[in-house]
Amino acid sequence: xxxxxxxxxxxxxxxxxxxxxxxxxxxxxxxxxxxxxxxxxxxxxxxxxxxxxxxxxxxxxxxxxxxxxxxxxxxxxxxxxxxxxxxxxxxxxxxxxxxxxxxxxxxxxxxxxxxxxxxxxxxxxxxxxxxxxxxxxxxxxxxxxxxxxxxxxxxxxxxxxxxxxxxxxxxxxxxxxxxxxxxxxxxxxxxxxxxxxxxxxxxxxxxxxxxxxxxxxxxxx
Amino acid sequence: xxxxxxxxxxxxxxxxxxxxxxxxxxxxxxxxxxxxxxxxxxxxxxxxxxxxxxxxxxxxxxxxxxxxxxxxxxxxxxxxxxxxxxxxxxxxxxxxxxxxxxxxxxxxxxxxxxxxxxxxxxxxxxxxxxxxxxxxxxxxxxxxxxxxxxxxxxxxxxxxxxxxxxxxxxxxxxxxxxxxxxxxxxxx
Numbered sequence: 001x002x003x004x005x006x007x008x009x010x011x012x013x014x015x016x017x018x019x020x021x022x023x024x025x026x027x028x029x030x031x032x033x034x035x036x037x038x039x040x041x042x043x044x045x046x047x048x049x050x051x052x053x054x055x056x057x058x059x060x061x062x063x064x065x066x067x068x069x070x071x072x073x074x075x076x077x078x079x080x081x082x083x084x085x086x087x088x089x090x091x092x093x094x095x096x097x098x099x100x101x102x103x104x105x106x107x108x109x110x111x112x113x114x115x116x117x118x119x120x121x122x123x124x125x126x127x128x129x130x131x132x133x134x135x136x137x138x139x140x141x142x143x144x145x146x147x148x149x150x151x152x153x154x155x156x157x158x159x160x161x162x163x164x165x166x167x168x169x170x171x172x173x174x175x176x177x178x179x180x181x182x183x184x185x186x187x188x189x190x191x192x193x194x195x196x197x198x199x200x201x202x203x204x205x206x207x208x209x210x211x212x213x214x215x216x217x218x219x220x221x
Numbered sequence: 222x223x224x225x226x227x228x229x230x231x232x233x234x235x236x237x238x239x240x241x242x243x244x245x246x247x248x249x250x251x252x253x254x255x256x257x258x259x260x261x262x263x264x265x266x267x268x269x270x271x272x273x274x275x276x277x278x279x280x281x282x283x284x285x286x287x288x289x290x291x292x293x294x295x296x297x298x299x300x301x302x303x304x305x306x307x308x309x310x311x312x313x314x315x316x317x318x319x320x321x322x323x324x325x326x327x328x329x330x331x332x333x334x335x336x337x338x339x340x341x342x343x344x345x346x347x348x349x350x351x352x353x354x355x356x357x358x359x360x361x362x363x364x365x366x367x368x369x370x371x372x373x374x375x376x377x378x379x380x381x382x383x384x385x386x387x388x389x390x391x392x393x394x395x396x397x398x399x400x401x402x403x404x405x406x407x408x409x
Contacts, residue, residue, distance in 0.1 A: 014401055022403050107399030114408055125408075150399040152388035179390065186390075193379060193387040206379070208386030 003040060003067035005057070008050035014106055015055045026114050027060040030121030035091040036065040039080050045181060046086040049104045053088055056113075062121060081175065084182055090120045098166040103178025107150025112159035112176055119167040127168070134215035135168045142172045142218050145198040147179040147191055154208035155195040161211045162197070165218065172218070225331065230351035233325050237291070238301035239317040246291070246319055248351065255288035255374060256347045260332050260340040262361055264296045264304040270311060272342070272364050277314045279367040286374055290316040295338055297322045332358055346374060348381055 015023065036053050040046035050067060057065040070082040079096045080087040090099040097120045105113035118124040127135075144162045148155035159176045166174035179186050179194060189196060189204050197205045199221060209217065230248050237246045251258075259276060273292055283290050294301075298320035305311040305318075319326065321340070327333035332343040342359040354377045359365065376389065 019401055019403055022405060026405075026408060106401045108402055108404070110401030111404045111408065114403060118408060149388060149390050152390075154386050154388055156404070192390055193376075194390045195387070206387060207383045 003050075003069055005050070005054050005065055005067055008047060008054055008067070010051075010054050010058060012048070012051040012055040014048075014052055014104065019110070020059070023056065023059055023114065026118065026123075027056075027063065027121075029118065029123035030060055030062040032120070032122045033062050033064070033093055034097075034117055034120040036063070037076055037080070037089045037091050038065065038067045039070055039076060039082055039085055039087045039089075040067055041070065041085045043085070045103065049086040049088060052104050052106075056117075063117070079173075084175075084177060084185070090116050092120050098170070098173040099163045100173070100175040102175060103181045105150075105176060105178075108153055108156040109148060109150055109159060109176060109178070111156045112163060115160045116163045116167075119164060124164070124167075127164070131211055131215070132168065134212065134219065135165050137219040138165070138169050138171055138215065138221075139219075140171065140221055141200075142221060143175070143200050144172065144218075145175045145177055145201075147177045147185065147189065147194055147196040147198065149180060149194045150178060152194045158195045158197065158208050158214070161209065161214050164211070165215065225345075225353050225356060228353045230347060230353075231329050233329060235319050235321055235325060236298040237317045237319040238298045238305065240315060241305075243298050243302070244317070246317065251289070251291070251347060252351050253349050255286065255349060255378065256351075257283065257288060257290045257370065257374070258326070258330065258343075258345040258347070259290060259292045259365075260327060260330070260343040260345075261292065261294050262337075262339040262342065263294055264300050264311075265307075270308065272367075273314060274310045275365075275367040276370075277310075277316070279371050280314075280316055282371045283316075283374065286371070286378060288374055291319050292316065293319045293321050293326050293340065295321050295324060295327060295333070295340055330356075344370060346370075346377055348377070354381070 038053050053065045057063045068076055070077055080089040080100050084102040088101045090097040099116040146159050146162055162174035166172040179191055232248050234247045237244050301318040321327055324333045327340040330345055332341040345356045346354050348354050355373055
C-alpha cells in the first residue's frame with residue numbers, strides 16, 4: 001500500500017517552541033510551491049523523518065509532502081539515491097530541484113534544510129554577481145555529497161553552499177548525508193572528521209569550504 | 222595561568238640513549254617532523270615502564286605518521302642505559318630516551334617538580350615547525366595511553382594539513398537525532 005502522510009504523526013518533537021516560530025517566519029517568505037518527496041523504509045529513522053517532514057509541510061500553505069517506498073517511482077529512486085534511506089528530495093513545480101537530505105536534518109543541519117526550502121520557494125537572499133558567475137563556470141555534471149554530523153558547525157555552512165550551487169546550476173546535485181546513519185559509507189571513505197565532501201563518487205575532499213572555495217573546486221572538475 | 226599551545230621550542234642540548242648508543246640531541250633534531258616529548262618522573266620505577274612499553278608498542282604507528290618519539294626523565298643517559306641493561310622492557314625500546322639531569326627540558330616545558338628533581342608525567346606534541354599543538358600533564362601516579370596519543374597525533378596532522386575547518390566525528394550508531402538549532406544569520 002502506498003505510503004501516505006497521514007500514516008505518520010503530523011508533528012515532530014524535533015520542531016518545538018522557538019524553532020517552530022523561526023521556521024514560520026522563514027517559510028512565510030516562500031513565493032512558490034515546494035514539495036518534499038520522502039523515500040522511506042520501515043525503519044525508525046524513516047518514521048522520524050516522516051513526522052519531521054509532515055510537521056514542516058504543515059507550516060506553510062506553499063509546502064506539501066509526498067511519501068514513497070523504494071521501487072514505487074524509479075525516477076525518484078535514482079534522483080534521491082534509494083541506497084541511502086531515509087532520503088528527502090526538494091521538488092518544485094518544474095520538478096526535482098537537485099537538493100537531497102539523507103537522514104533527518106536535525107542539529108545544525110536544520111539551517112541548510114531551511115535554506116533549501118527558501119531556494120526552491122524563490123525566497124533565498126540573492127547572490128552577488130561574482131558568485132553567480134563562478135557558479136556558472138561549472139560546466140560538467142557534479143554530484144556533491146556532503147557527509148556531516150548534526151553537531152558540526154562547519155558542515156551546515158558547506159551544505160548550504162552546496163545546495164545553493166545546485167539550485168543555481170542545473171548540472172549540480174547536492175546531497176546532505178548524516179554519516180552517522182550510514183556506517184558503510186563511513187567505512188568506505190574512512191570518515192573520522194566532518195565535513196567530508198565526495199564529488200562524483202570519486203574525489204573525497206575534507207573540511208569546510210567557503211562558497212568561493214567550493215565553486216572554484218567544482219569548476220576545476 | 223597561561224597555556225602553552227603555539228609555544229615554540231627553545232634551544233637545548235642534552236644527551237640521550239638510543240638503540241645502545243649515547244647521542245647528543247638539540248632542538249634542531251626535533252624540527253622538520255612531528256615530535257612527541259614524553260616526560261616521566263624517573264627510571265627504575267614501576268608505573269613508568271608500563272607507559273614506556275605502551276609507547277614502544279605503538280611506536281611503529283608514530284613513525285608511520287612521520288613522528289619521532291622522545292622519552293625524557295631527569296636521569297642521565299647513563300642511567301637510561303643501566304635501566305635498559307637491567308630490564309628487557311626498556312631494552313626493547315627503540316625511540317630515543319633523553320637524559321635531562323639539569324632540568325633544561327623539564328623547565329622549558331614547565332613540568333619540573335623542583336623539590337623532587339623529577340618531571341611530572343607530561344606529553345607534548347610538537348609540529349614540524351617546533352610549536353606545541355597539544356599537551357597533557359598528569360600528576361605522578363596517573364598513566365597515559367599511547368593509542369590515544371597516536372589518535373591525537375593523526376588529528377593534529379589532519380588539522381595541520383587541512384586547516385581547522387573540520388569537526389571530529391564521534392559516531393555512536395543509534396544515537397538520537399539532535400534537536401535542531403536554526404541559525405537565522407545567512408537566511409534572512
